Amino acid sequence: MRKLNQIISICILLLCFSSAVNAIAAPNIVLIVADYMGYSDIEPYGAKDIRTPSLNAIAQQGIQFNSHYSSAPKCIPARASLMSGLYPRKAFKKGRGFVAERNTVLKGLKDANYRTALIGKWHLGLSEGRHPNDHGFDYFLGYNSWALSRHSHQTSDGKNGLYENKVPVERAAYLSDLFSEAAQEFIAAKSERPFFLYLSYSAGLPPYQGPDLARENWDSGWDATEAKRSEYVAMIERMDQGIAKVMQQLERQGLSDNTLLIFTYDHGGRHFANSGPLFHGFDTLWEGGIRVPLLVRWPNKLAAGKRINEPSIIMDVSASILDAAGQNKLIESTDGKSLLLKDKESFSDRAIFWKNKSMKAARKGRWKYLQDGYTQFLFDVSADPGERNNLFYSRQSKLKELSELWDAWEHSQLSD
Known part of the structure; x- marks a missing residue:
């Protein structure tokens, strides 16, 4: 009996030790999202007139995804997909918008005992059941409108828009x-708890105002025709300087090695955005509207300096956050796949889809099907990311395959 009790005691100790190790090992997660920017407006993706040393460091220390996409070419549906892990139509509750019960990411993080903060742009509602605090964010400092003045913190119609x-x-x-x-x-x-920080910058949006603007000009910059690219550049570089301070804070706290750091955009930009070599931008399903940067760094867990060209989508970021937090079962209820998976085959032949107004698109492997109004296109976007060479006439079977996949996907989205 004594020996049995000793064995039981050892097992309990081992179980407690294992739980403690798992608690310690739970990573912090920092998700940084930029808004309304061009694909080539950060140095890892080709910027020449904008300096982003912090984002360079993240790319060098982590993984750069070169065929990553948003689920939509505009804010609200893309951000709902990010929080829910679902395609936009599934993310919203009919008649109620994006409600807390659809926020799979926050549900998983709270179940895993994370402390959580949203700092920056939300744009998914402040009414009851839609407010960031109702979704599970312990702390919120930011705003809900499409844009906010850099200096006065007023909305485009002159109302104060900042909330704590x-x-x-x-x-x-x-x-x-x-x-x-x-x-x-x-x-x-x-x-003692791990944290999730959703840092949502709006540096690419109007008003185009640099950091050293005289007070009498604080109402300027809303009209893009009266602004300059140099102001946009100053805004992006200031964001990068802020990211540097966040990374330095992680270092000071000794948290860098146990922090999963993710940087991406919610969608493409326009006006002063440089989307080269991609075509078009905001609110379209051409590559400039939906293909966005994605950088992922997790020291000693993910390979440094790696480049991935297989297509991925914003819901994969949701799935990766859940994966890192140990909430793998919830991934099954999303439309995403964890980017932390070792099995590349799970991404290699997957089709991903979009719908926006009269436009629809699908990508599978190197091929992208696009319908813009009444015109259909087929592009080999691996070889032709600028979508200049329409292969509609020469690859009819491939176009038909992707078109039929899109139709089946569209049908699957109709149920609530």
């Missing part, structure tokens, strides 16, 4: 700096 949790607030700071500083404070807060 559910309370309107005023802060004297350049908007990107405000978000970067709040992110550092959240990281520095003492806690």
Whole structure:
């Protein structure tokens, strides 16, 4: 009996030790999302007139995805997909918008005992059941409108738009700096729990205002025809400087090695955005509207300097967050696949789909089917990312295959 009790005691100790190790090993997760930017407006993807040393470092220390996509070419549906892990039509509750019960990412993180913060743009509603706090964010500092003045923090119709949790607030700071500083404070807060930080910059959006703007010009920059690319450049570089401070804060806290860091856009841009070599931009299903950068860094867990060309989509970011948090069962209820998987075959032959107004598109492997109005296109986007060479006439069977896949996907999206 004594020997049996000793064995039981050892097993309990081992179980407790295993639980403690798992608790310690749970990674922090920092998700950084930029908005309304061009594909080539950061250096890892070819920027020449914009300096982004922080994003360069993330690319060098992690994985760069070269065929990554948003689920939609505009904010609200793309952000709903990111939080739900679902294609846009499935992400919304009919008549209620994007509600907390559809937020699979936050559900998984809260079930895994993460402390959570959203700092920056939300754009998914502030009414009851839609507010970030209702979704499971312990802390929210940001705004819900499409854009906010960099200096006055007013919306495009002149209303104060900044909130801390559910309370309107005023802060004297350049908007990107405000978000970067709040992110550092959240990281520095003492806690035994792992954290999830959703840092949502809006640096690519109007108003086009650099950080050193005289007060009398704080209402300027909303009209793109009266602004300059140089102001846009200053905004992006200030965001990158903020990302540097966030990374430095992780280092100071000794958290870098145990933090999964993800950077992406919600969709493509326009006006001053440089999408080269891609064509078109915001609110279209051409590559410039939906193909976006994705950088993923997790020291000692993911290969440094790796480049992946297989197609991926924003719901895969959702699945990766759930995977890192140990919430793998929830991935099955999403439309994403974890990018942390070792099995590349799970991505190699997958088809992904889009619908926007009169446009529809599908990509499978190197091929992209696109219908814009009444015109159909087929592109080999691996060889022709600028979508200049329409192969509709020469690859009819491939076009038919992708068109039929899109039809089947569309049918699957109709049920609520």
